[in-house]
Amino acid sequence: MIHExxxxxxxxxxENALAGxxxxxxxEAPTKEWAARRNTPTVNxxxxxxxxxxxxRELGRIPEYDSDGRIAARHRPPRHMKLSYLVTAWTQRPExxxxxxSSMLVVLLANEMMPPSRLTGSLAELGLPVPMTVASPxxxxxxxxxxxxxxxxxxxPSLDVVVSVPVPAVPPEPAAPLVTEDLVARVVTRQTRVAMSRQAKDRRP
Structure with a gap:
């Protein structure tokens, strides 16, 4: 998920800010040693x-339905993780x-959500929005x-880019088996209760 x-x-x-x-x-971690090895323009x-x-964060369970429209399982809502990136540019001149x-800032500000076409793997399968913020306090x-x-x-100088990523919860919990036996109901009136009480008394020794 993080690698995606x-x-x-x-x-x-x-492809959008640095095209061509x-x-x-x-x-990579922009340590002092790493920076000393840079000899070509680089974005990190x-x-x-x-x-x-x-x-x-959401509470509760989300139902999953089978082909007949019955609840087959329930799963917890996904959790959302904020991935914070320190985006920097490395060249010979500050200008x-x-x-x-500036080029990266324009592109990132234009995308409040990660474009769905950029999502792959598990994130594409989830089909949930992936919000992004840039340069927020x-x-x-x-x-x-x-x-x-x-x-x-x-x-x-750097850009702080934060991506809020949905992470699937634990595997779904199967729903309880569907009751298929017929329900038998009996209506007991006041007269029936009186008769049942008398029969019980007659059976006593």
Missing amino acids: IDEALRNLIR SGIEVLL MYLYDIREDLRR DEHRLL PPEDRAFADVWTALGGELK
Whole structure:
């Protein structure tokens, strides 16, 4: 599931923002050592945080129906995970990096959802929307300076891209077997109860 978003986001950037440029799009940690090895223009999208999108959590069970329209199983709603990418541009000149960031920003802002045509594998099968945000303020418990400090690199202009991904729940729970026997009902009136009570008394020793 994560690797499917990696590929979808990479292709979206490569084919829409960097078309014809030949610039490589990587998924590596932009450490100081990594940056020192860069000698060609590069865009890097580093996955630095994974956490649940609690605002989208749903409760209950969702029924699944068989060909006869009967409930065959129930499953929990999917959970949604926020995948946060630190997107950076690496060239010899800051001006070129800013141009690349601008091109990517325009493309990402134009797509509030990951285009369905970009989704593959399990995400394509689910058929659920995959929202994206770019350059939103980070949560209070996270600062980009801390991310760069953890990587051991120098602070650099970047785009924070967050993709909210649906994750299927555990396997469905089979529904209880359908009752096929006829239901037998008996109506008991007041007179019947009185008669039954007398019969019970007569049987007592």
